[in-house]
Structure formats: C-alpha cells, structure tokens
Amino acid sequence: MKAIIRTESLGKYFGQMAAVHEVTLTLQEGLFTSVIGPNGAGKTTLINILSGYMLPDRGKIYFREKEITRLGPDKRVKMGISRSFQVMNIFPRMTVFQNILLPVLSRLNKTSSAFSSLQSQKEAVEEAEKILGEVWLQEEKDSPGGELSHGDQRLLELGIAVASNPQLCFLDEPSSGMTPIERIKVLELVKKLASERKTTFIIVEHDMDIVFSLSDWIVVMNRGEVLAEGKPGDIRENQEVRDIYLGEEI
Amino acid sequence: METLVFQGLVGLSVSMYLWLLAAGLTIVFGVLGVLNFAHGSLFMLGAYFTFTYYGLWGVNFWLAIALSLLSVAVVGYFMERFFLRHIYHLDHAYQLLLTFGFILIFDDAAKMIWGGVAKIPAMPSFFEGTVSVVGRPFPFYNLFIIGTGLAVAIVVWLLFEKTWWGKMVRASASDREMASAIGVNIPTLFTGVFVFGAMLAALGGALGTPVRVVAPGIGAAMIIQAFIITVIGGLGNLKGAFVGAIIVGTLSAYGILLFPVFELFLIFLIMAVVLMVKPQGLFGG
Amino acid sequence: MSGSKKISRRELLKAATVAGIGGMTLGLSKVGEAASPKEKPPAQTKSTKKILGVDVIKLGGQGVISGAHADYGWQIQAGAVLAIDEINAKGGILGSKLELKFMDEELKPAVAVKNARYLATDWGAHLLFGVDSSGSAMAVGPILPELDRICMFDHASTHRLTEELVYGKGIKQIFRIAAPVYQESNLAALIFKDFPNIKRWAGIHCDYEYGYSVWALFKDTLKKYRPDVEFVSIAWAPFWTMDFSSHISAVMAAKPDGIIATPWAGEGVMLLRQALMLGVFDNIQAWFQCMGASVDILEGISNEVAAGKFKDKLWATARYIHNYPDTPENNKFVASFRKRWNRFPNYSAENAYSTIYVFKAALEKCRSLKTSDLIKAMEGLKIMTPAGERFFRPEDHQAIYNVPGGRVVKDPNYPIPVLGDLKVFPAQAYYRNPPFEPLAMAK
C-alpha cells in the first residue's frame, strides 16, 4: 500500500486557539478513512487545509509524495483531490444536471470553450448523466439545485465532489441532517463509489455506528490534535478515545 | 506653511458636513445591511425643512434645526416602515434600485414644493464675524461646524459604546439571530437605527442651510462622496467614516490649493488606491 | 405571507404588465404614425386662408427644468410663454396661432439631442429654441441640417457654437440671441483696465469650458490694455460644488486685489455668501461675478447687499439686466413679466421672450415657414427688444447688442438689488470678429 496523502506537523491557529496543532498523518490509498472527534476537535479545519481551502500556518502536506502545501484548491482539484462541504455548497440556481456537468467540464478542461453549446460536449454530457445515475438524481435532472429536498441536495453535493473524478475525496459530514435510514443509504453509496471509482474517501462523520461499520481506518481528533488512529477494532478499545466520548456508546 | 494650516482648517470644516452625512449612511449599512442611495436626499430634506422653518417662517434657528430633524425622522420612519423593511432579504441591487427611486421622487417633490431656485436664508447674526487664524480671517461659523462635528462624533460614540440601546444595536449588527434570541425586537430596532441615521443626515443638511445652497439634486450630488468616504473608512465602521470624511475633505482642500487641475480626479483616485491596498477599507474588519 | 396576499400580488403584477405592454404599443404606434406625415417640410400650402399654411405654428423649446439649475429652464419657459400669449392675444403671426412644447434638457447633451429630434420630427415643431448648457448646444447644432429646422439658442454661451459651427462649418440653422461668453470676460477687462490699483487678479471658475473661456479671454484682453497686471491664482470648481470655502481660501492665499468668478445659479449665491464669511471683501478691492446680475443671484444676496456687506466692491453683469436699458420696450416687458409671474425676469427669460419676437419678425418678413427662407430673413435682421436693439450678424448668426456691467447696489425702486454705476461699452469693442481664431486656453 502507498500513502496517498501525508502531513508533517500541520498547524492552524486562530489567535490563541489552535484549531489544528502538530498533526502528522499518513493516510493510505484505498483505505476508507474516517476522521472523528467531538465538536470543535478541528476536523473541518483539517479538511479545509488538506483540500487547499485554507492555508496552514505551519507544516507541510504531500500528495503522492509531491508537496502541495501552498497550492490553491483549484490546482489541487486538477491533481485529483476534491471535497464536499459540511454546510451545503451546491449551485442553487443551476439545474441538477448542470451542477454535475460543470465539474466534469472543469476536469476535461473545457470551461474556456466560449461558443460551443453544452449539448455538443458529448463526453462531458455522457459522464454527467452517468454520475447522475450513480447518485440517484436522474429524476431531478432539470430542477434547480436549490429547490431539491435536503437529502437530495446532500446527494448532489456528493455528486459534485465525485464529478471531478478524484483519486482522493474529502467528504465533510456527507449525511448531516438526514434521517438514520437515509444516512446508511448515503454512506453505503459512498462505499460503493469508492470501490467502483477507485477513489480514496476521507470522511468526517458523527454517526459512530456507521463509522465503525464502514471504515477501514479511523483518525480520532481532539482539541486540534490527533489523539489516536488505527483500525476500528483498535480504536474501539482505546481508553483515551472512550474518555473523550464519555457516556456515548462507541 | 501658514497657508497650509489655514487651508487644512477650511478643509476640516468642509469635512464635517461629509462626516454627518457618512455617519448615518455607514450606521444604516452596518446594522441593516442596506446601502441607502437616498441618504443624500434626507440631507437635502434636512436643509429644506430648516430653510422653511427658519428662513420662511422665522422660527428660532435652533428650534428650526430641531424641528427639521423631527420632520426628517418622520420621513425616514415611513421609508423604513413601509418600504425598506420589506426588501431586507433581497440582493443589494434591489435596495440600491429602490432607494434610487426615492432619490428621483424626493428631488421632484422638492422642486414641486420649494421651486427650482436655490434657497439660502440669512445667517443668524450671532454667527457673523471671524477670528484670526495665522493672520487670516476664519469664520466663526466654520469653527462652530467643526465643534458640532466633533461633538456629534463623541455623542454617537458614547451612544453606541455606553448605552443599552447601543449595545443592542451592535449585537444585532454582528448577529441578527442571536440578538433576536436574547429578546431584542429587531424590526423596531431597525426602524430606530434608520431614523437615527436619517436624523444625522438631516443635521448635516440643516447646519449647512445658512451658508450652503439647497436645491433639488444636491442629495444625489452628495451621496457619491458619502459612498466613497464610507468605503475608504470601511463599510459599516463609524470611526472609518469619521477618518474617511476628514481625509476626503482636507485632501480636496489641499488639492484645490496645490493641484487645481486634478482636484476632480483626486477623490476617486484615493478610493481606488485604498480599495486596492486595503480591500475592506482603512478600518474595515 | 398569507395565500390571499400572494394572489392579489400576482393579479397586480398581471395588471401592471398588461398596462405596461399596452402603454408600450401605444407609444410605438404613436411614434410610428405621428412621425411620417410630419416629416414633410413644414411649409404646406393646403390651407388658403392662412398665409403660412398652418393653423398653429409649433414652437419646440427646451431648457434645464430639473435639478439645481432648474430655475434657468423655468425662466426660459416663462419668457417664451409671456411672448406667445401676447402674440396670440393679438391674433398670432400672419393669422397663425403659436403653440409651445417645452422639454427638460437635464444639462445632458444626449437628452438635448433626443428632445430636438422628438420636437422636430415627431411633435412637428416648426421652430426650435432654448438649450442651457454649452455642451448641449454643441451637440444639437450639428443635427439641425438633418432636421431641417432653425434653432435659436438663448442661453448656451460658448463662442464655439457660432464661430466653429456657423462660421467654420457653415451650419446656417444655428442662431444665437444671447450674448456669447466673451461678453462678461471682455467687459470685465474693459471695466477694470481703468482701475490702476488693481494689479493682482485671481479667478474662481467653473471647471468646464465656460470657466476656461472666461478666464482665458479675460486675461488676454486685460493684458492688452494693462501689461502691468498679474494673474496670481486660480481655483477650479466642478459642477455641484457644495462648498467654496476651500476655493476661496486657496486663491486668497495669493493676496489678490481683484477676483473674477464664473459659478452661476445657486452656486454663485453660495460662492458670494461664503466669500463674505471668509472676510474676502475686507481684503480685496473688487470682485466681478460674471453672471451675478442674473435675477436668482440678486435675489439670493439681496439682504447682504442691503446691509452693505459687499462694501460696493461687488461688480457683475449678465446677458441682460432688468434695469437696463431704460426704454419703453424694457419697462413694459419687466412690468408684464412681474405681473404674470410675480418675479423679475433674468436674462434667459428676456432672451426667450425676444426669441419669439425675432421669430415673428422673420416670419412676417419672409412669409414662409421654410428653413432656408427663414435663415435669409434672419441674417442681418435688426430688431428692437427689451435688451435693446439686436443685430444678427450674418457671418456667424450671433446677435450683437449692448449689455453693461456695474456695481451691485440697492435701489429703493426695486425689491431686489440692481446694477448701478453702469459701464456701457459699445458691443463692437468687446465682440470677437471674423475671421475667428481659436482661443488658446492653457490654464
């Protein structure tokens, strides 16, 4: 197994508060990895830094052993890193189909094509249709993204993230706000996409049952630092982890 | 050197009208999130009302100013209560458009009521005369204006920093939902803030009545300067509006003295430079 | 929001849209149908009763009637209406009545051009007049041949209108009844050449063509008579200057003996009042306010003049002054204007009033509404007007007449100040003459 992303002493500080502190991680390609931890543990900040959405104050990031610490998010997408957002971040006035088509066009470097119609972009259209099917949104194809139900918007968010055809994809709470049944469906979908698309997913997730049943690898964060990492079974037995989740069944 | 001191002092007195105008604009933007294009028209109405009470009806100067502030407060109340309130949730563009419509209405209403001739009543006699500054005569009135401008700055600062109302206003400026959760009546507060901003603009207009002209259209002419000042200082920032007004007022005065040919250009240049170097304005967060 | 409200709003929208579209089509069809018949030459000989062939002679005027200079447009309108009513009361011109349509020029050249086109080609004006700003005049002038109409400019004063467009380019449809820009600048130079103690001159001028021309011509002319004078300081004030304190203190820093200033309308009043506040009149010997004898400015400084605050150092002129000349024509005009409008006429009003009488004279002379006939009738026309005898110089279609300058003083016979100590110079002494050379206007 190879490392897909590796960090060295990452740090991000907001005034006195350390959102992320001394994080040194090596995450393996092909392992379905979850980042867990209590609220304010720095999970979202870590994902923001790894996806390029924020720049770290300290430390280094390597993607497939190439340094990407200062690269902007658009450059990282081109290298094969994409992400979804915790707070819904879709294109609300564009149709569902266009929501998916745009990242596909971006990946195919077609966005600067000024005078050809969208329909004439055959390759992109076919691929977008395929992704729509994969995330179960074919029926909603022509509705504006902003008018979808909450659950469907989460699916769309996922669809946009995978439309860049990433090798590495960060999902920030892909099932938040959903019913327990929907959650299981969505996360099983992610798992399925991971195996079909050969994408390494790193997700932030709160539902411990799902995390422990689906993940190959778990990273536990607390107060900006990595508390523990390991296979689900090992994490379940870890006393420190049990302490921070005091009272909760993990 | 003496010339520069004198010119700076003149510029400072000009700045104070700009400060009064920009203060209300920036408060309303900071709290309500509305950029009021018609704010200059409230300035104009303040001047027209003062002209009517003081110049036409012969009311005492101070009373005339107070009455004119109240009159503009009523106008501001109607604007907020029946129009602006209903479009807070819309894009800035619609607020600009609505308030632009108000400029057109106020301008023509002023022409209907007061006619097209520029109005300028006699100066209250207690303001006549000059004091000697670096050997040149400097008007009492300009000193009075500088003093009033500074006093208003202090009062507004105290109001926002030290009073319960000010705290509520600041709370709702930074987080509307939170403020409403702790029991602040947001709609009433917004009306209050808008009316307060309108009265500041009216005060600027009213104070200018004896020495500056009031004519239909001065509001639209002033508002661009006020926009520029608030942007230089940082939108929604009171301290920024104060500093911005002084920068624009004094630099224009020096521009007239030193580079008469480029004066027109100067103010836009300052704004472009500030925005490029410090996108949020000098004091913007 | 309740359901019923929503519905009513939608209904409202529909109604508004329908109304909007209705109005639009109406407008278009009106534009369409009205335009074609009226594009034919104005001179028609359908009716045998009328000498001019029309029941009404349509006069299309424009001036600025919105914003801070709205009074100027009002004055033009007031003067024109007075003349039209007088003429119509006596049966019109050669049996045809006069009808006026007056539009807002907004001081925007594009609007002035659009108005002229609308008035001439859609509304069917036979004759055009008006226009306040120089820029608007320069824009309207060149389209007159295409519109095939005469336009009498009664305020816009740039010398370029008659010198470049009429004399230079041969656009014969342009006439100007008002004195051009050099009337005030050259007049000021002629007056002050005789004040040997005033050696240091400063200027506070409009930051546009008008201000530049006045300052350049004033300097040129005065320098010819008085090589010893110096021009020590200048401040430029753009449109919409709200406060002249900075301009005044900037020029006063150079310790001038005299100041010549061009801001007009409300800006002129404000400038003078602020100059008083800054104690300017204690430190200079003379102040020449170019358009200072315009009625709105005289009204605005009435109290100060009465109180003697200008210390008799304020001089002014305008393109007509209500207390000059003392002729029956002028006295009658001022009296009827005051009776009708309860104000004194300013120069725009007199210019517009006289414009209508010039049209009358020209129409009676050529008995035709044809533009080419009218041009012939008006070239070289001499006519008595309230401002005195006017002569339309054929070379550049500029009306030549005398306007004096004088001190702004209080006269018990008038409720507002008047010009006293009048200095009258023959017009030939200060009009520029063909062949015209462009002004060098380095600032």
Next chain:
Amino acid sequence: MKTRLAILILVVLLALLPAYAGKYALYVAIHILLLSIFSLGFNLLFGYTGLLSFGQAGFYAVGAYGCAKILLAYPSLLVGIVGGVVIAGAVSLLLGFLCIRHTRIYFSMLTLSFGMMIFSLAWKWRDVTGGDDGLVGIPRAPLEIPGLFKINMAPMENYYYVVLAFAILAIYLFYRIVHSPMGLTMQGIRDSETRSVCIGISVRKYRLLSFTIAGMYAGLAGALLPPLESTVTPPLAHWSHSAEPVLATLLGGVYSFSGPIVGSVLFYLLKDIIVRFTEYWQMCLGIIVVVLVMGFRGGVVSIFSRKGGQR
C-alpha cells in the same frame, strides 16, 4: 420551435421598421438597440457572474470616444466601430484586472470609482476629448470595405440597418456564450464562488473574462453612438449613465436571457413617453421604480416564466 418562430417574426418586423415607422421612431429604435447591447453586457457580469458593476458607462464612453477619434481621423464606419470595441476591451481588461479581486459591494464601489475616473478624464483631458463640450462634428462615415463595397450612411435608415445587424450579431454571440461551457462556468461562480474553486475553476480568470466581454459590449454600444449623434460628451461616462443598464436589467429580469432586452425597451419608452407629458418625469419614473421593486422583483420577464425572483 415556437420561440424560433417568434424570434424570426420579431427580426422581420425590425427589419421592416423603416418602411412603416417615421424618423423619430427609427432614432428611438436605434437607442433601444444600443441600450439592449449595453444592458446585455452588463448582465453577463451581474446576472451570470454575480458582480454588480456601477461603472459600465466608463467603458461605453471609451468605446464612444475611441470610435469618434477614429472617425474624425479616418472616416470609415467599420474601422471606427471595431476600433472602439477593441479599445474598450483593452481598457476593461486592464481595469478588470484591478477590480475582479473584489466582490459584492466593494466591487460595485471600485467599478463606480474607475467609471468616474474615466468621466473625469473625459472632462479634463481637453486636448484629446474636447472637455465638457465633447467632440463634435463626427461624420457618419460610409460603410466600406475597400475594393468590395461602399454604402452611404447619411440616411438614417441605412445606419439603422448597421446598428440592427450589430445588435443581432451581439445578441446571437451572447446567446452562444451564456449557453456554452464558459457561460456555465460563470454561472457557477455566481452561484457559489467557493464551490467553483473546489471543482478546479480559476475564479479570477473567468471573472476577468466576464468583465472584459461586458466591457466590450458596453464599448460596442458606445461605438455605435457617435455616428448617430455626431457628438460625444463626458456625461456618457457618468455614474448616472451606468445606472441605466442596471435599471433596465432589473426591470426586465436578471436571470433570464431576454430580461435586459425587454427591460431596455420598457425603460427607454417609459421615459420617452413620460417626458412628453410632464416636467415631473423624475417623480413618475421614481414611483414606477419603487412599485416595480416592491411589486415584482424578478423583473417583467419573470411574470411570464414563473421562475426567478428572490435571491
């Protein structure tokens, strides 16, 4: 199919306009076409890229002055118009580079100040621009391609056809742009800047492109003006002129292709008709604006398409 037929009928009607309309109607029609081009370009920036510019009149003026200077030196209509567009494009590329680093109200204010700087320049640089009197006597030069053809432009009808041709071309190109991958990219940036960045889009590049194209559309509208009016003056660059495409677009509808065009027709005719009946045209226009904003915010076009509106 229906839409195509409607468009065809409209184009035919417009093409036949000189046959049934008078001179003034033609003049009005030309102005409406110019405002449509102007507003369309503005809406690429506003409705499609999410940037409210308050300085488009600056580029309009650059196009107008550019074309005027060319026509005064070398009287060929095509050279003048194309030259005006190119100069406006170059200036908007340059200023866009400085403006697109900002968004929302700051972008609006920055564009406002650059627009007003162009206004000041037109007002002050008198040797080149003629100051406030502007440039006068600009010829309506013949439309010519040396060796091929030469058409006299003196009759208004001929020039109307030139403007109509340019307008149809501009509208067609605009349609292609907004329905292309690039148009979709701009809409993505409008909907969510952060999302766009995180799917690999270089936001600044497309903002700059949008800004430049909008500037060229403003420049085209401006370049078509001097041959019509034979004059160009500084108010063309004033912020109150920048407000016209804003008003027209908001009247017609921001998020529809035809909104700015419908809005331009309405805006121009409304004012044209009101000023004939009252000197208080500002008041009437103001009331209409207020009613429109309070009553229907999606613009007139939204009434027919049900979509659009709040944002």
